[in-house]
Amino acid sequence: MKLSRSPIVTLTSRLRPCQLSALTARRCLGTLTRPIPSLVARHGPSFSLRRCLATESPPTLPASEVNPPKATQTAPAEVAPEDQVYHGPLTTTYRRLKIFSLSTLSLTFVLSPFIFVIETSSGLPLVARFALAGIAMGTSGISTSIVAWAGRPYVSTLRWLQPEGAQAAGSGNAIEMTTHTLAWHERVTTVYDTAFLVPTSRPFATWELAEGFKLPEAEVESARAEGLIPREETIAETRNKAGELLGRWVVSWDENGEGTCRQIGKVVRYFNVHKELLSRPIQ
Template sequence: MPLKLFSIKNAPFSEAPAPSTPTPPKSDAHTASNSAQIEEEYHGPLTTTFRRLKILSLSSLTLTFALTPFIFVLETTSSVPLVGRAALAGIAMATSGVSTALVAWCGRPYVTTLRWLEPHGTQAAGSGRAVEMTTLTLGLKKRVTTVYDTAFLVPTSRPFATWELAEAFRLSPQEVENARAEGLIPREETIAETKTADGGVLGRWVVSWDEHGVGTCREIGQVVRYFNVHKELLSRPIN
């Protein structure tokens, strides 16, 4: 927007400027804004539990791999044949590894924070709503996934998960007609995007629309596809 410049050459000069009206404190506005933001965010109640479980699992795995070689050198195991000691070491490492992998698999979809966003751009289908969900890896690294259209979040049969990104989507006849008139199909668009805490893009979930309004989704890179959310704690529905 071009800026408007005003001339003050002919303005009367006043030696004593009128006292300015005191600006009302902004604390109330900040408080209202913060409370509104809190209401717009969902925080997973089991975040601390999953975090501690992952730390315990990783610590146990590290300790097991560190102490396993001592099975071959301790005098208490000298009466055990080498094959037996190797079997004990293998069982210990396998047990710890399987338990850690199970914790990682169960905790990977758990959403620690969910935020509703204003959608950017024109979506060819769905609700037009956007959400940002944060999950944690086994190493407690944040993975921030932005779903630009929540209509693509569908119920899943995967255990320990509530939603998954849809593999396919079909528009209604009216949506097909409108999208075709606006030139939105056929084309490709990004439905979801997973980033690191620093903003680096790890992967995208892309849908390819044909002229009949049938969308086929595919993964590019590594995108978080499954999400575990306590739906009863959401302040408003996703779709």
Template sequence: MTPFIFVLETASNLPLVARFALAGIAMSTSGVSTALVAYCAKPYVNKLRWLEADKQAAGLEMTTLTLGLHERVTRVYDTAFLVPASRFFATWELAEAFQLPKAEAELGKAQGTLPREETVAETLTSKGDVIGRWIVRWDENGAGVCRQQGRVVRYFNVHQELLGRPI
């Protein structure tokens, strides 16, 4: 609509600076509202699928959309890393830190599998290309600190009726 401000206002006595100011206000209002819609809608999960391993639920696959309506599929391989979100308009987020149960940490230490690094979640494009990972680094005591590699979707707004069963 910004070009119309210049066309419609040519017959008026508004100075050119005022027309630019009106156009700038219209553009910034449009930009702010688009940014708010993007912020609120970004974590919305429109498809949810359980990842099965040996007849047991091993993880979740959640599909979200970008502002340009491109699908982003995030596979969370360990649902224990999905915690209540601290962000508005999101139900879950990927945890920043995690502590293994003491027995599991002792077993990992005895088997020599701690310390280690593993992928907790991956975000893929609709073509299957990996664009981001959520990686946990376990120390020798079973304390894990997560980090992002690439562009992983971290926040999810999931309606409970999509789940079908509890996590």
């Protein structure tokens, strides 16, 4: 009777022990098979075959990856209170509009001299060329001035501050507002007493610094008894990005508690804010 070798027996008999150990992710279940005479005669009576059953073993993860320790878990970062800062939603729009306006103005001034250089087929006289150049530069200049005037009061950032000491004789609430010039230079205005921010009739503006103020009678008597009036005090200050003082808004109190405000230097007086987006009132 002739014995036939199975493919598994043939494969395992040809592999060396080092090759068998190189087979990863496989478990060998040892089941002794009956001895084969031809193999026993060749290798001796102690030779026996093992049938290898290929079974895929799932990868084993360390316990630290399955259940990470609590110390390594990332805690959520603390978020600053949103009611302390206001961001103008049209800040990017105003910035792009100013850049476009300045670009067109610069391009107009650069190309206007070519009107006098290039010879046209219509043969425009010199007066007509001056008129065309003047109209082009005037139109571009007026549009740029309108953009600068409309966007100057727009507040990009507003912060509520805690005033240190008696900065003003009113409510004592202080805020910091950031505006920008036509060239997008920052102007940071600190208003030490928000009672001096009153509604304005200027277009594209919400508030303005008041020109005059009248203290209540109770505060007038108290300030007069303490010798605080007549006097002068700073209501608002405007600084640039480097912190240099550009201007102040000063009020002069008389003995009757009537204040008259005046400007010293260059101070931002008008402010455009979306009041419906404020998380809390300023006064």
